[in-house]
Amino acid sequence: MEADLGDFLRSRRARIQPEDVGLRAYGRRRVPGLRREEVAQLAGVSVDYYIRLEQGRGPSVSDAVLDAIARVLRLDETEHTYLRTVARPRAGASAPASSQRVRPGLRLVLDSLAGAPAFILGRRMDVLAWNALGDAVVGFSRMTAAERNMPRQVFLEPAARELYPDWAAVAAETVAYLRLDAGLHPNDRQLATLVGELSLKSEDFRRLWADHQVKSKSGGVKRINHAVAGELVLPYETLGAAGDPGQSLVVYTPEPGSETAERIALLASWTAAPAPAG
Numbered sequence: 556m557e558a559d560l561g562d563f564l565r566s567r568r569a570r571i572q573p574e575d576v577g578l579r580a581y582g583r584r585r586v587p588g589l590r591r592e593e594v595a596q597l598a599g600v601s602v603d604y605y606i607r608l609e610q611g612r613g614p615s616v617s618d619a620v621l622d623a624i625a626r627v628l629r630l631d632e633t634e635h636t637y638l639r640t641v642a643r644p645r646a647g648a649s650a651p652a653s654s655q656r657v658r659p660g661l662r663l664v665l666d667s668l669a670g671a672p673a674f675i676l677g678r679r680m681d682v683l684a685w686n687a688l689g690d691a692v693v694g695f696s697r698m699t700a701a702e703r704n705m706p707r708q709v710f711l712e713p714a715a716r717e718l719y720p721d722w723a724a725v726a727a728e729t730v731a732y733l734r735l736d737a738g739l740h741p742n743d744r745q746l747a748t749l750v751g752e753l754s755l756k757s758e759d760f761r762r763l764w765a766d767h768q769v770k771s772k773s774g775g776v777k778r779i780n781h782a783v784a785g786e787l788v789l790p791y792e793t794l795g796a797a798g799d800p801g802q803s804l805v806v807y808t809p810e811p812g813s814e815t816a817e818r819i820a821l822l823a824s825w826t827a828a829p830a831p832a833g
Contacts, residue, residue, distance in 0.1 A: 719778065791792070
């Protein structure tokens with residue numbers, strides 16, 4: 556995990572120019588952004604201390620130091636939390652069991668959302684369950700168990716670039732959320748295997764993973780080109796499942812009265828219709 560901490564800090568340093576923090580840029584710079592000694596100066600720590608921290612050789616670091624570094628590097632709330640997590644990984648943290656189970660009560664909540672496409676995401680962005688309308692929009696039931704993973708779908712499924720008109724944004728968001736998960740679970744072998752597979756098979760994934768962006772998925776808007784219903788503009792909300800760490804309920808909430816809402820209603824009527832005889 557030390558390498559992740561160092562790579563993350565270096566990537567954040569590269570975003571900040573000396574002029575942005577009131578410093579004058581002297582001499583030719585070999586790398587973009589702030590130098591390590593400049594970060595140390597602005598954070599109020601010694602250069603040696605910061606270098607050892609970035610190299611993963613430092614002692615246990617305090618909240619005050621991490622807060623100061625986060626301020627200098629202008630980290631947002633998610634990045635700040637990630638910095639604390641990777642700088643002080645939980646001792647003895649182990650990988651979770653491979654089986655991820657959805658509680659019956661949570662599945663009932665999912666099925667009760669008859670008018671909204673919804674699904675449950677687990678660790679590593681595995682899709683664990685979905686309702687009928689969620690299946691009608693995304694087609695989870697037509698995928699194998701291995702394919703029901705959002706990063707694999709986005710980067711390894713050729714049709715993904717047609718499915719998502721804003722593919723580049725979806726890809727960046729997916730990687731940023733996956734890296735956030737990696738920071739919380741540094742010893743997850745299945746996650747390491749997934750990252751290795753995607754890095755081997757997708758140049759786009761390798762590039763985005765190396766950028767060290769981290770973001771949560773509390774909500775947003777996703778556009779989907781549906782094979783039957785056409786383009787769907789789908790705001791979504793992501794709700795953490797209390798008592799089930801690592802699981803979240805994702806609900807698409809089209810604007811009432813919108814063209815997308817009408818198309819979703821049409822899909823809902825199709826999913827509710829009985830199958831024809833024979």
